[in-house]
Amino acid sequence: MRPRRTVPLLLVPLALALTAPPALAAPAPARPAAPPPGECSDEPRDLPIWRFVDYREMRRELTRIERASRGRVDVDVVGRSNRGRAIHTATVGHGPKVFLVTSEIHGNEKTGTTALLRILKWLGTSDSPEARRVRREITFVAVPKINPDGAELDRRGNDNAWAEVQKDFPQLAGRPPAWNYLDGRLQGDDYTKRPGFDLNRDFNPDLDYRPKAEDVPGSPDRPGWFLNPESQVLRDVYKRLRARKGKVDVYVDLHHQGACVREDVKNRLLDVAVDYPPLPDKFFEPGGKYVPYARTYAKTYSKQLAISAFRGIEDRGYIGARYPHAPTRDLPGQARSSMALIGTGTVLFEVRGQTQTMGHRQAERFTRAVTAGLVRMLGDVSTGRVRTIDPDSFESLPGTREDAAARAFRHEHDLE
């Protein structure tokens, strides 16, 4: 097992993290330094992560932002992780379009949390015309660290044993663990004594789905089951927003990927790749398994949103790309896939490198790139410009170049 890193609970990293961008303008990244040349590896290592915001710092910062916003930002505890940590939403704006974002559904993919705190601070305190327009047109709902147990363990999975799930769902007694159960070694982490789940395979487009014995262990090309407290919390947040506002317009899921991926035009190491949902077109044709969702699936809108994010990333000088998207890739249990099937435009952000390969190296650069993509999306959604983007131009964005080893690794483990 990678030795757990001790994270000093200092204010310094947080202050650095949160004061770096101007607070009152749209977070305006400085010119990024070129990525350091040379070293790049997907081999798991024990690396420092103290530049990232840990759970306690995040809670303190949410409180601070809520207070500074004088009522604009509303922080709520919306549920608890399997180990009892509070999961929060931070809501700002009162517009008709709900814009939902999660970070750290995989706990070793951390830049999204800091990006969300920066955006909350901006929208909570700025009186700029842009911030005012976003608050007027959008209800922005951030769920930072949706997997706080995994985040504190600095690992992909949450902290939940199959026996605990069977206690919650007695109908699963005698069934083998769900296919996304982690109880071996993965990414340098030892799950044998402390197993967990890949939460981003636990979702289902039927928000009222209850686990059935015959649906477990399931498989990657079938929906998930809401077996875990954390995915149940996100489902309930989504359901409440839909009940209150009619629909959830946008969902963004903030992730990290392989450490050595490059954009395929100039062959540069990329900062963030974006993607629309992995749901093959053929299954929406007559007789296909997604036909019941053919009228609601938000594929076109998801592509428009992804292009908007890409433009935000590139316009600020960072390196964007399309995430690998084979036409056969079929992952309905991802949160973004399930939500897209029922009408929400969804985008995946994939920052280069996870903590076991990059530590916090380039954390500031990547955080600014993620922030730039999200801010652009908020702008384009709030003005309606996003609907004028040609969705087919997505295919002409730079793609992702992986070496053979990285591709084989991604296919085998599906570790986005």
Ligand SMILES: [Zn+2]
């Ligand atoms: Zn991920």
